[in-house]
Amino acid sequence: xxxxxxxxxxxxxxxxxxxxxxxxxxxxxxxxxxxxxxxxxxxxxxxxxxxxxxxxxxxxxxxxxxxxxxxxxxxxxxxxxxxxxxxxxxxxxxxxxxxxxxxxxxxxxxxxxxxxxxxxxxxxxxxxxxxxxxxxxxxxxxxxxxxxxxxxxxxxxxxxxxxxxxxxx
Numbered sequence: 001x002x003x004x005x006x007x008x009x010x011x012x013x014x015x016x017x018x019x020x021x022x023x024x025x026x027x028x029x030x031x032x033x034x035x036x037x038x039x040x041x042x043x044x045x046x047x048x049x050x051x052x053x054x055x056x057x058x059x060x061x062x063x064x065x066x067x068x069x070x071x072x073x074x075x076x077x078x079x080x081x082x083x084x085x086x087x088x089x090x091x092x093x094x095x096x097x098x099x100x101x102x103x104x105x106x107x108x109x110x111x112x113x114x115x116x117x118x119x120x121x122x123x124x125x126x127x128x129x130x131x132x133x134x135x136x137x138x139x140x141x142x143x144x145x146x147x148x149x150x151x152x153x154x155x156x157x158x159x160x161x162x163x164x165x166x167x168x169x
Contacts, residue, residue: 020052021055022057022059024061041073044076046076049061049081056092065097066100071102080108080114081095083107086121087117088124112141113130115130115137115139119163120147120150122156124159124162127162151163
């Protein structure tokens with residue numbers, strides 16, 4: 001049996017997740033100080049950190065990490081906050097996640113790492129960052145796709161060369 005919540009509780013939950021999307025650090029800092037769990041997630045499995053990261057709110061992501069948010073927790077689609085940054089191109093937020101303990105090669109069930117996502121979408125600065133932080137360019141998805149292969153499959157112009165692979169076997 002699913003728990004039932006009153007309208008005020010549901011409105012507060014909506015406000016909390018909207019604050020993460022908007023980067024409302026003051027609101028969330030106060031809520032965390034009052035006991036809001038830093039790993040709170042919505043009905044899609046998106047944590048506050050995932051939403052802040054996806055929307056490029058670097059300071060909020062750093063705050064959530066300091067408060068104990070899990071940097072590698074995947075949402076219901078198997079995405080990590082770092083992969084969300086790679087998809088959207090938020091290098092500063094990705095750096096904050098890595099500084100806060102995110103595993104550079106973390107992946108969801110599909111095996112795609114943040115490096116693969118950055119390569120696919122031709123995010124040169126992020127590919128460089130992930131490689132500097134130790135990402136494995138030879139890592140493969142269960143289907144055998146590398147970051148360079150993913151980049152080529154998506155028509156990325158610049159990232160395959162950065163990954164040091166000329167051809168996918």
